[in-house]
Amino acid sequence: MWLDVGSLAAIGGVLGGMLGVASRYLAVEADEAEAEIQAMLPGSNCAQCGFVGCSQYAAALAKHEAGVTLCAPGGRAVAEALAKKLGVHADLSDHEDVGPKVAFVNEELCIGCLRCAQECSTDAIVGANKQVHTVIADVCHACAKCFKVCPTEAIEMRPVPKTIGAWHWAKPATGQQPQH
Amino acid sequence: MKLFPIRGGIHPDYRKEATSEKAIVALPLPARLYLPVQQHMGAPASVVVEVGAQVKKGQLLARGQGAVSAPVHAPASGTVIAIGEMTAPHPSGLPQLTITLETNGKDEWAELPAPIADPFAATPAQIKERVAASGIVGMGGATFPSAVKLGLGGQYKLEILLLNGAECEPYLTCDDRVMREYADEVVDGARIMAHALGAPKIVIAIEENKPQALEIMTKAASAFANIEVGGVPVQYPMGAERHLTQAITGRETPARKLTADVGVVVHNVATARAVHNAVRFGRPLTSRVVTVSGGAIAEPKNVEVPVGTKVSELIAFCGGLAKEAKRFVNGGPMMGQPLPSLDVPVVKGTSGILALTAGEANEHATQPCIRCGTCVTICPCGLVPVQMAAFIRHDKLDKASELGLMDCVSCGSCSYICPSGLPLVHYFNYAKGALNAADRDRRKQEQTKALVEARAARLERQAEAKRQAALAAAAARKAQSENPDANKANA
Numbered sequence: 240m241w242l243d244v245g246s247l248a249a250i251g252g253v254l255g256g257m258l259g260v261a262s263r264y265l266a267v268e269a270d271e272a273e274a275e276i277q278a279m280l281p282g283s284n285c286a287q288c289g290f291v292g293c294s295q296y297a298a299a300l301a302k303h304e305a306g307v308t309l310c311a312p313g314g315r316a317v318a319e320a321l322a323k324k325l326g327v328h329a330d331l332s333d334h335e336d337v338g339p340k341v342a343f344v345n346e347e348l349c350i351g352c353l354r355c356a357q358e359c360s361t362d363a364i365v366g367a368n369k370q371v372h373t374v375i376a377d378v379c380h381a382c383a384k385c386f387k388v389c390p391t392e393a394i395e396m397r398p399v400p401k402t403i404g405a406w407h408w409a410k411p412a413t414g415q416q417p418q419h
Numbered sequence: 420m421k422l423f424p425i426r427g428g429i430h431p432d433y434r435k436e437a438t439s440e441k442a443i444v445a446l447p448l449p450a451r452l453y454l455p456v457q458q459h460m461g462a463p464a465s466v467v468v469e470v471g472a473q474v475k476k477g478q479l480l481a482r483g484q485g486a487v488s489a490p491v492h493a494p495a496s497g498t499v500i501a502i503g504e505m506t507a508p509h510p511s512g513l514p515q516l517t518i519t520l521e522t523n524g525k526d527e528w529a530e531l532p533a534p535i536a537d538p539f540a541a542t543p544a545q546i547k548e549r550v551a552a553s554g555i556v557g558m559g560g561a562t563f564p565s566a567v568k569l570g571l572g573g574q575y576k577l578e579i580l581l582l583n584g585a586e587c588e589p590y591l592t593c594d595d596r597v598m599r600e601y602a603d604e605v606v607d608g609a610r611i612m613a614h615a616l617g618a619p620k621i622v623i624a625i626e627e628n629k630p631q632a633l634e635i636m637t638k639a640a641s642a643f644a645n646i647e648v649g650g651v652p653v654q655y656p657m658g659a660e661r662h663l664t665q666a667i668t669g670r671e672t673p674a675r676k677l678t679a680d681v682g683v684v685v686h687n688v689a690t691a692r693a694v695h696n697a698v699r700f701g702r703p704l705t706s707r708v709v710t711v712s713g714g715a716i717a718e719p720k721n722v723e724v725p726v727g728t729k730v731s732e733l734i735a736f737c738g739g740l741a742k743e744a745k746r747f748v749n750g751g752p753m754m755g756q757p758l759p760s761l762d763v764p765v766v767k768g769t770s771g772i773l774a775l776t777a778g779e780a781n782e783h784a785t786q787p788c789i790r791c792g793t794c795v796t797i798c799p800c801g802l803v804p805v806q807m808a809a810f811i812r813h814d815k816l817d818k819a820s821e822l823g824l825m826d827c828v829s830c831g832s833c834s835y836i837c838p839s840g841l842p843l844v845h846y847f848n849y850a851k852g853a854l855n856a857a858d859r860d861r862r863k864q865e866q867t868k869a870l871v872e873a874r875a876a877r878l879e880r881q882a883e884a885k886r887q888a889a890l891a892a893a894a895a896r897k898a899q900s901e902n903p904d905a906n907k908a909n910a
Contacts, residue, residue, distance in 0.1 A: 281864065281868060281871060282868055282871040282872065282875075283867070283871050291623050302841070305539055312867070313864060314860060315857070315860060316860035316861050316863070316864050317864060319857070347546060359868055360870075360871050360874060361870035361871055361874065362870060362873075363870075364665075378866070378867075378870060380863065380864075380867040388432055401511075402513065403507055403511055403513050403515060404510050405856065406509075406511040406513060406852075407848070407849065407851070407852020407853060407856060408510075408845060408848045408849045408852055409849060409854065410811075410843045410846075410849045410853075411842045411846055411849065
């Protein structure tokens with residue numbers, strides 16, 4: 240009997256000790272959630288969300304002080320991921336309305352000053368001094384930083400053209416259908 | 420031949436009699452042909468001709484680009500009069516880059532690649548190359564570039580080339596007629612494909628509602644010991660690649676795998692005929708047999724149509740519309756897609772053009788699900804349509820995905836059978852498209868992140884290099900001020 244009690248006590252002691260050690264050394268840092276949220280954001284610090292940069296937005300999100308739909312370049316994908324992470328319901332209807340955008344250089348207005356290329360957070364703008372610049376559409380994520388710095392307003396943010404490859408059927412209308 | 424049962428399925432009213440006894444007729448060459456650069460799965464072809472170019476029949480107009488792509492050839496001699504956007508034969512009605520060819524009626528052939536005299540002495544790579552250069556795609560409607568599928572022999576140990584003559588879609592009889600009228604060409608094409616694949620055996624599977632085709636194909640194949648022609652039960656969707664494989668071999672293709680994983684490659688009979696023409700005569704794929712049918716068509720027919728013919732001209736050739744058409748369908752009534760307009764071209768994957776009357780379209784209001792479970796019983800993929808649709812209706816696409824949404828082949832059996840008329844397959848097509856779009860978004864986000872990080876690292880490196888240079892310069896200046904003669908001494 241003492242053997243049983245002793246072994247159980249020993250197991251309890253060892254496991255308790257391990258928990259104690261784990262709570263000290265494997266403790267979750269308070270800002271880990273914030274770091275994880277920041278890792279989900281594009282990281283281009285475009286400030287379209289109204290915060291100074293991605294880390295400030297992430298901090299606000301971690302404290303549930305900001306909505307999940309503010310990241311314009313992230314679009315639906317980021318909004319949905321954030322909503323899932325924070326366990327909130329995201330109203331994504333306005334995201335649908337805005338739609339993805341892409342920067343476009345009006346070649347008649349571009350003076351080749353390179354400011355946009357230096358500002359671009361994904362190196363999506365190619366060009367050289369006094370040469371007309373252009374945007375690699377596949378790489379552009381519409382942070383609109385180039386749009387803000389262009390001195391001649393040569394850059395437009397255009398909606399991404401709809402293509403057959405990206406098209407899919409719309410959700411069937413459920414208006415008259417009662418619940419299953 | 421021993422057959423194996425397939426799960427579920429339905430028995431729709433076949434309505435093939437309107438065209439099954441009508442021999443294939445050739446469409447008189449239209450004045451203009453409209454050739455989209457993407458008539459296949461994969462990357463669009465890139466145009467190699469300019470506006471004003473004189474081209475001959477069979478000449479290359481657009482070259483395939485990338486691993487999965489197919490070229491486009493001129494179906495007739497004439498002049499390229501425009502290269503621009505035009506409505507695609509796609510339910511979205513979105514535009515697509517299209518080459519407009521004004522035909523001159525001379526029908527002069529371009530210089531074609533030399534026929535491969537003995538295809539069975541040629542290497543599989545040579546056959547594959549010819550099939551790729553001829554722009555051949557899966558003609559059952561999936562339009563996957565055939566050469567890519569013929570290349571599977573290198574990666575998989577294949578046992579059977581399964582030639583799909585099931586034609587399980589109602590109304591369609593184009594494959595039936597091709598088998599009856601071009602049996603020798605189909606058999607020859609199949610033998611060439613089996614050689615390219617390294618498959619020792621060929622099975623030609625035909626649904627039992629086509630007894631003449633079964634008889635003619637059996638006769639045509641009798642000279643070859645490695646070919647077996649088998650009738651399969653009339654059961655929609657027997658013509659689906661995975662289901663036909665299971666019916667013939669008893670092997671179920673695992674989810675997200677290819678039939679090649681169970682030793683089988685499936686090709687359509689019309690594709691076999693195209694391969695025969697490409698290998699034996701060097702002719703690219705520039706025309707196909709299309710079934711024009713449906714209650715609203717005055718004279719339903721099977722027509723050999725040059726690729727690029729406008730659907731409106733094809734319907735006019737079949738006597739136009741005798742009754743008011745409620746719906747125009749590109750393909751069969753089960754898996755076909757609505758046509759956005761009749762001013763779109765026939766493409767390589769157009770197996771049928773149907774003009775359905777209101778009675779045939781059978782549109783009715785949807786009612787609440789009565790949980791009868793019929794959709795579960797008949798789902799040929801063993802899924803639970805009612806449950807998946809309920810999740811999708813509540814925007815829980817990931818839950819539907821966990822139930823096997825991506826294994827749905829969109830055969831439409833559930834929508835067909837549903838007594839409440841629920842648009843089940845529409846839910847699945849929507850959800851699959853939405854999940855793919857979300858996946859593209861996610862990949863784009865990952866790419867953006869990688870680029871942003873790479874740029875930040877580069878800027879950091881540049882700043883660091885500048886700092887180092889400044890430090891070095893400062894150190895040099897300091898050294899010089901302390902010991903002004905050192906440089907001179909060194910020099």
